[in-house]
Structures are given as C-alpha cells and as structure tokens.
Amino acid sequence: MTDVETRPWAEQLALDDASFRDQLAYLLERSAFYRDKLAGFEGVGLADLAQLPFTEKDELLAMRTPENPFGAHLCVEPSEIVRIYSTSGTTGAPSYIPLTAEDLENWVTGSARSYAASGIVARQRIVSTYNAGPFVAGAALASFERLGLCHIPVGTGNTERLLLAVELLAPEAVVLTPSYAAHLVERATERNVDLRDSAVERVLVAGEPGGGEPAFRAQLEEGWGAKVTEAMGIGDIGVSLWGECEEQDGMHLGARGFVHAELIAPETGAALELDDGATGELVLTHLRHRAAPLLRFRTRDHVQVRTSPCKCGRTGPRVRCIGRTDDMLIVRGVNVFPSAVREVVSAFAPKVSGHILVRAQSPGVKQEPPLPVNVELARDATPDAALAEAISEKLRSVLVIQAHVELVPWGSLRRSEYKSTLVEH
Numbered sequence: 001m002t003d004v005e006t007r008p009w010a011e012q013l014a015l016d017d018a019s020f021r022d023q024l025a026y027l028l029e030r031s032a033f034y035r036d037k038l039a040g041f042e043g044v045g046l047a048d049l050a051q052l053p054f055t056e057k058d059e060l061l062a063m064r065t066p067e068n069p070f071g072a073h074l075c076v077e078p079s080e081i082v083r084i085y086s087t088s089g090t091t092g093a094p095s096y097i098p099l100t101a102e103d104l105e106n107w108v109t110g111s112a113r114s115y116a117a118s119g120i121v122a123r124q125r126i127v128s129t130y131n132a133g134p135f136v137a138g139a140a141l142a143s144f145e146r147l148g149l150c151h152i153p154v155g156t157g158n159t160e161r162l163l164l165a166v167e168l169l170a171p172e173a174v175v176l177t178p179s180y181a182a183h184l185v186e187r188a189t190e191r192n193v194d195l196r197d198s199a200v201e202r203v204l205v206a207g208e209p210g211g212g213e214p215a216f217r218a219q220l221e222e223g224w225g226a227k228v229t230e231a232m233g234i235g236d237i238g239v240s241l242w243g244e245c246e247e248q249d250g251m252h253l254g255a256r257g258f259v260h261a262e263l264i265a266p267e268t269g270a271a272l273e274l275d276d277g278a279t280g281e282l283v284l285t286h287l288r289h290r291a292a293p294l295l296r297f298r299t300r301d302h303v304q305v306r307t308s309p310c311k312c313g314r315t316g317p318r319v320r321c322i323g324r325t326d327d328m329l330i331v332r333g334v335n336v337f338p339s340a341v342r343e344v345v346s347a348f349a350p351k352v353s354g355h356i357l358v359r360a361q362s363p364g365v366k367q368e369p370p371l372p373v374n375v376e377l378a379r380d381a382t383p384d385a386a387l388a389e390a391i392s393e394k395l396r397s398v399l400v401i402q403a404h405v406e407l408v409p410w411g412s413l414r415r416s417e418y419k420s421t422l423v424e425h
Contacts, residue, residue, distance in 0.1 A: 001116070001117075001312070001313065001314065002113065004113075004256060004257060005113060005117075005252065005254075005256070005313075005314045005315070006313050006314060006315055007315060008315060009315045009316045009317075012256060012257070012315070012316060013046065015257065016046060016256075016257065016260050016287055017045050017046045017047070019257070019287040019288055020045065020046050020049070020260060020285065020287055021043070021044075021045055022288075023285075023286060023287055023288065023289070023293060023295075024038070024041070024042075024043075024044060024295070025042075026075065026290075026293070027073075027075070027293060027295065028042060030075035030076075031072070031073040031074075031075050031293075032072040032073070033063060033071065033072040033073035034073055034295065037053055037055075038052065038053075038295075046260065049260075049262065049285065049296065050262070050271035052295065052296055053296065054269065054283065054296045054297070054298050055294050055295055055296055055297045055298070056298055057236070057298070057300075060073075060095065060236070060294075061095065064095070064096075069096050070096055070098050070291075070292055071292070073292050073293070073294075074098065074291065074292050075290065075291065075292060075293065076098075076100055076290055076291050080100050080101075080290070080291070081098045081099065081100060081291060082099060082100060082101045082104060083098070083099040083103075083104050083139075084096055084097065084098050084099070085097040085099070085134060085135060085136045085138065085139075085235070086134045086135065087135070087235050087236075094134075095235075095236070097136065097235060097236060097292070098291040098292055099291050100290040100291045102288075102290055103289055103290050103291050104139065106238075106255075106258045106288060106289075107136075107139045107238050107239055108139055108142045108143050108146055109146070109258075110238055110239075110240065110241060110254045110255030110256075110258050110259070111139060111140045111142075111143035111233070111238075111239050111240035111241075111254065111255075112143035112146040112147050112254075113243065113252075113254035113255075113256075114143075114231050114240040114241065114242055114243025114251070114252070114254030114255070115140075115143055115144070115147065115175075115204060115231060115240060115243055115254075116147055116243075117229070117243040117244060117245040117246075117252055117254065117312070117314070118173075118202055118204050118227075118229040118231075118243060118244065118245065118246065119202060119227070119229075119245070119246045120147065120149060120172070120173050120202060120204070121147075121148075122147060122148030122149065123148060123149070123150065124149055124150065124171075124172040124173060125149070125150040125151075125152060125169060125170065125171035125172055125173070126144055126149045126150070126151055126152065126171055126172070126173040126174065126175060126204075127152045127153075127154055127162065127165050127166065127169075127171045127173070127174045127175070128141055128144070128151065128152070128153050128154065128155075128174075128175045128176075129154055129155060129156055129158075129162060129174070129175065129176040129177075129180060130155070130156065130175070130176075130207070131155045131156045131157075135235070136233070136235045136238075136239045137207075137239060139238075139239045139240075140206075140231075140233070140239045140240045141153065143240065149173075152165055152169055152171060156180075159183075159184065159187055162174075162184070163184070163187065163188060163191065163193060166195070166198050166199075166200060167193065167198065170198070170199035171199060171200060172199055172200065172201045172202065173200065173201065173202040173203070173204060174200055174202075174203055174204070175204040175205075175206065176203070176204075176205060176207075177205060177206065177207040177208050177420075178205040178207075178208060178209075178210035178211045178216065178220065178230070178420075179208065179210070179415075179420035181203055181205055181220050181223075181224070181228070182216075182219065182220060182223070182354060182355075183415045185219075185220070185223030185224065186353075186415070188223075195223060195224045195225060195226075196223070196224065196225025196226075197225070198224075198225075200224060200225075200226045201226050201227065202226055202227050202228075202229065203220060203221075203224050203226050203227070203228045203229075204228075204229060204230070204231060205220075205228060205229070205230045205231075206230060206231040206232060206233070206240065208420065209301075209321045209322065209323050209324065209337070209339040210339050210342065210420075211228060211229070211230030211244075212230050212244070212248075212250070212251075212320040212321065213339060213340075213342065213343035213346065214343070215343055215344075215346035215347040215349070215354075216342060216343060216346045216354060217248070218346075218349075219346060219349055219354050227246065227248070228248075229243070229244040229245070229246070229248060230243075230244050230251060230321075231243040231244065231251065231254075232251055232301070232319075232321055234284065234297075234299045234301065236294060236297060237259060237284045237286065237294060237297055237299070238255050238258065238259060240254065241253065241254060241255040241259055241284070242254060242255075242319060244318075245310065245312040245314060246312065247310055247311050247312055249306055249308075249310065249318065250304075250305075250306035250318030250319055250320045251318055251319055251320065251321075252310070252312075252314045252316065252318055253316055253317070253318075256316060257287065257288070258286070258287055258288055258289070259284050259285065259286060259287060260284070260285045260287055261274075261282060261283070261284055261317070261319075262274075262282075262283040262284075262285070262296070263278060263280040263281070263282065263283070263303070263305060264280055264281050264283050264298075265280055265281075266280060266281040266302065266325065274305050274307065274317045275305065275307060276305065276306060276307040276308055277304065277305065277306075278304070278305045279302065279303065279304045279305070279322065280302065280303070281298065281299065281300065281301065281302055281303075281325070282299045282301045282302075282303050282319065283296055283297065283298055283299065284296075284297050284299055285297065300324055300325040300326060301321055301324055302321070302322045302323050302324065302325070302328075302337065303319040303320060303321050303322060304319065304320050304322055305317050305318070305319055306318040306319070306320070322337055322339065322340060323337025323338065323339045323340060324337075327339070327422065327423055328365065329358065329360060329365055329366075329367050329371070329423065330365050330366045330367065331366075331367050331368070331369055331371050331401045331402075332368070332369055332401075334399070334400050334401050336358075336371065336399060336401055338356070338358050338422035338423050339422065340399060341356055341358060341373060341395065341399065341403075341422070342354065342356050342422060344391070344394050344395055344398050344399065345373075345375050345391060345395075347394070348375075348387070348390070348391055348394075349378070350378050351377070351378055351381060351384075351387055352375055352376060352377055352378055352381075352387075352391075352407075353376040353377065353378050353379070353410055353413075354376075355375075355376040355413040355415075355420075356373060356374060356375055356376070356413070356422060357373070357374040357413050357421075357422065357423075357424055358371060358372070358373050358374075358422060358423045358424070359372040359373070359374060359424050360423055360424065369401065369402035369403075370402040370403050370404040371401055371402070371403045371404070372403070372404050372406065373391075373395070373403045373404065373405050373406070374406050374408050374413065375388070375391055375405055375406070375407055375408065376407075376408050376409070376410060376411075376412060376413045377407050377408065377409060377410050378410060379410045379411075380410070381410065383407045384407065387407065388405045388406070388407050389405075391403075391405045392404070392405045
C-alpha cells in the first residue's frame with residue numbers, strides 16, 4: 001500500500017483542488033471544445049465544480065471527424081501521443097483515446113493500486129482472460145508487470161487452455177469478468193475439475209457489474225474456493241480506476257490524485273453528497289491529464305457509496321457498482337437494474353443456477369408490469385411453482401416491481417466468456 005492511499009481525505013481534496021485549477025486552466029488554453037463550453041468559468045475550484053456543465057459521450061462522438069478522429073478537445077501535438085486506445089464501437093464507430101507518456105504512466109499507476117488492493121503481491125502468478133487488443137484493458141495488464149507479478153495471458157474464448165493453465169501452472173490469481181468466472185465453475189464441474197483444489201487464492205473480476213453482489217459473489221467464492229474482489233474503470237477516463245480490498249466492502253479509488261469523483265442524481269443532474277449509503281450516477285473529472293482531458297464526464301455507472309473507515313487503512317469514499325443506465329429498465333416509475341434482479345435471484349441458490357434473463361416486452365426503457373424474468377434452475381432441478389412464486393415475491397419486496405418468473409431448465413440460458421447479456425428486447 002502506498003502513502004498516497006492512506007493520506008487523510010481532506011488533505012487529498014486540497015491537493016486535488018490545486019490540480020483541478022491547473023487542469024481547468026490547461027483546458028481553457030488548449031482545448032477548443034472546452035473554451036466554448038467553459039466560457040466564464042475561469043478560476044473555478046472543486047468546491048464549485050457542480051456549477052460547470054457535464055461532458056456527455058454523445059458530445060465527444062459528435063465533434064470527431066475523419067480529419068480529426070480525436071475531436072476538438074485534443075490538447076497536445078500529435079508527436080506527443082505515445083498510445084492510442086479505442087472503444088469497441090459496438091453501437092457505431094469506435095472512439096479513439098490518445099495518451100501521452102505521462103497519461104499512460106498515470107493510468108498504469110492507478111490500475112496497479114487498484115489491483116494491489118486485492119492482496120496480490122510480487123512474484124505471484126496471475127492468469128488474465130482479456131483480449132486487450134486495441135482496448136484500454138491493455139493498460140490494466142501492464143499494471144501486473146508494475147506489481148512484479150508473473151503474468152500468464154490466456155485471453156477470451158480459450159476456456160480449455162485457461163483451465164489447463166490453472167491446473168498446470170498453479171497461479172495464485174485470475175482476472176476475468178464475473179460472468180466468465182461463473183461460467184468457468186460450470187465448465188470445470190463438467191470436466192470433473194474442482195477449482196477449489198487449485199492454487200487460485202484470489203479471483204479479480206471486472207468489466208461488468210456483478211462482482212460486488214453479495215449472493216453472486218458468494219456463489220463464485222464457493223465455486224473457486226477463493227476470495228473474490230472487483231475492479232472498475234471507464235474507457236474514456238482510465239482503466240481500473242477503482243479496486244476492492246480484502247475487506248470486500250466497496251472499491252477504493254486507485255486513481256486518486258489523477259481523477260476526481262462526484263455523485264449526481266441521474267434524473268436531474270443535481271450534485272449529491274458522497275455520504276455513506278448514498279446512491280447515484282458516478283461523474284468523473286481528470287485532474288492531471290494531458291492528451292484529451294475530460295471534465296465532469298457522465299459515466300452512466302450507478303453506484304452506492306461507502307464512507308465508513310476501512311480496516312485496510314485506505315482512506316476516502318468507496319463505491320459498489322449497482323448497474324448501468326444502458327441496461328436499466330423503468331417499470332411503473334421504478335428503476336430496475338438487471339444485475340439487481342440477478343442478486344435477488346442468486347439468494348435462492350442452490351435451487352437456481354444464478355443465471356437470469358429479463359425479457360423486455362417492448363422496445364426502449366419503459367416497461368409495463370409484470371416484467372418477464374427467466375430464472376435458470378440448478379443442475380438436475382425440476383420446475384417448482386412455489387419456488388417461482390417465492391422469487392417473484394422477493395423481487396416485489398426488494399426491488400418494488402411486479403415480475404412474472406419463469407423457471408427454465410439448467411443450461412438453457414446462454415453463457416459468456418466475456419460479458420453476459422441480462423436483458424433481451
């Protein structure tokens with residue numbers, strides 16, 4: 001653990017205020033995009049950050065052209081760029097994310113702090129399952145070298161190779177998505193391999209919400225015989241910005257000093273205090289970024305905040321991701337995150353497998369009750385009307401929604417070697 005991570009939070013905020021003022025002046029000097037957007041806000045500090053406008057993903061996409069694929073907020077000369085990552089582009093053309101040498105160093109430093117919080121230490125072996133390719137996950141993988149780990153990259157879609165690596169190479173840790181971690185438990189069982197007998201002591205999950213859901217986490221820990229902690233980043237801002245320690249009570253900001261976090265009410269955009277138990281949308285601001293810094297970027301990640309002192313000694317607020325706006329449905333005015341549905345259902349293990357699929361009845365976010373939810377039974381289990389009713393009742397009491405639960409046979413819902421799709425329109 002570094003001295004930065006245990007610095008008193010008030011002291012951290014004072015340092016961040018100075019960094020932000022410098023970052024704002026830098027943007028006004030070098031970014032055509034922000035010069036227009038922030039006119040009249042010169043000299044603003046963190047205390048008045050909520051007065052500044054948000055930066056939306058659509059804005060960034062709209063200002064990019066074939067002649068300038070980085071957009072009008074590029075703040076450095078092309079010769080200063082040492083790395084260019086991209087998003088997946090699953091909903092259109094990919095976004096390009098340029099980094100200077102300093103930016104890249106800060107990304108790797110923050111990611112290394114986030115993963116080190118899990119308890120992994122130098123000279124241990126770690127298997128990674130991300131096909132980093134052109135994506136920002138590449139910087140997360142670089143953090144393993146920074147930590148002095150023996151890195152065993154396997155990649156996505158190589159389940160048999162991964163299980164073989166776990167058996168023969170005896171890694172102490174694996175890093176993968178929560179969905180893939182669950183899938184591997186099932187595949188290992190089919191091969192008569194007990195992952196609980198492996199050398200794996202830590203399962204580090206990231207890439208999608210779910211790793212912090214208590215019931216789902218318990219299933220993963222039972223299947224792996226290992227401690228499960230999660231990490232989270234956002235491609236436009238940084239990789240593995242947050243990482244959970246062994247106390248498993250929310251993710252610490254590994255990128256502290258590089259990124260400032262806010263909480264807002266997603267419906268109104270109003271600023272919310274980072275109080276214990278508060279929930280809202282995470283908004284992030286670069287503090288020391290050079291290539292294409294972002295200010296008040298709406299992540300669309302909905303989180304719950306923890307502010308109680310952590311036994312690990314790290315200071316500052318922690319977060320657990322509840323879900324993403326991209327996946328959220330609204331049922332009679334109630335926001336429903338599919339990951340929250342899965343968390344409720346997972347509590348019914350071992351009668352259910354933990355796999356669910358919400359079948360939206362109409363296009364768009366708004367849905368009429370009852371919300372159809374397919375719940376997969378455990379292996380060799382048979383449909384039970386009483387179980388379906390119990391799950392429906394639990395969803396009603398916990399999430400305040402009316403759902404129609406259909407129990408489906410084990411293995412009928414699609415597995416994923418990367419991220420799971422929990423909603424089908």
